[in-house]
Amino acid sequence: MPEHQRADARRNYARILAVAGEEVAAHGADASLEQIARTAGVGSATVRRHFPTRRALLEAVSRERIEALCARAHALTGQDDGRTALLAWLDDVLAYSVSARGLAAALAYDGPVHENSCSAALEEAAEPLLRRAARDGALAADITVSDLITLIVGIVLATEHHPDPATRASRLFRLAVTGLSPQS
Structure with missing residues (x-):
């Protein structure tokens, strides 16, 4: 995560990563990106901006x-x-x-x-x-x-x-x- 990003972007990244860790642990590599976005409280576009690929x-x-x-x-x-x-x-x-x-x-x-x-x-x-x-x-x-x-x-x-x-x-x-x- 680049340090030059805005504080809210860094928080979103950290929240997405934490939720993704839980989802991947529960569902493996096929964890739903949409579920990750919902649980993290962000849009799916935000998830894809931080993580362009699975x-x-x-x-x-x-x-x-x-x-x-x-x-x-x-x-x-x-x-x-x-x-x-x-x-x-x-x-x-x-x-x-x-x-x-x-x-x-x-x-x-x-x-x-x-x-x-x-x-x-x-x-x-x-x-x-x-x-x-x-x-x-x-x-x-x-x-x-x-x-x-x-x-x-x-x-x-x-x-x-x-x-x-x-x-x-x-x-x-x-x-x-x-x-x-x-x-x-």
Whole structure:
């Protein structure tokens, strides 16, 4: 939110963002923009002026969670075991995405990557973790953070209506990490 905006515009932005957070938590990425406007006490044009796209709204709602995930990636970067550090971070991304309805949609790559600030921030923060895991031989050199985020988004979206989405998502992620063959 630009600081040069009028005080009433800043208040509207903050009120819309607070209501949007509640609506997205309750209804996921498909939360009604009209309901958000009504509950915030503003017109739908005001919502669209502050958030011209649904993605812009979801990214704003998810900003604090994304910042926490970025901070977690930085904290894990110095760990000795690159694979363990990367998997710990990916577990956090998965857990956040399952618990924060709308976050997976905010992370989805359905447009130009440079327009997805949530994914771009996570990619930048996790790149050192990925490089370390690859250098340790724990990860194929051609795997990208984008690949891993896309995997998590797919798992979260596929399990969001499961009776126990967190357990199901975690199981599918473990399956992806360990592979299909039994361990000998």
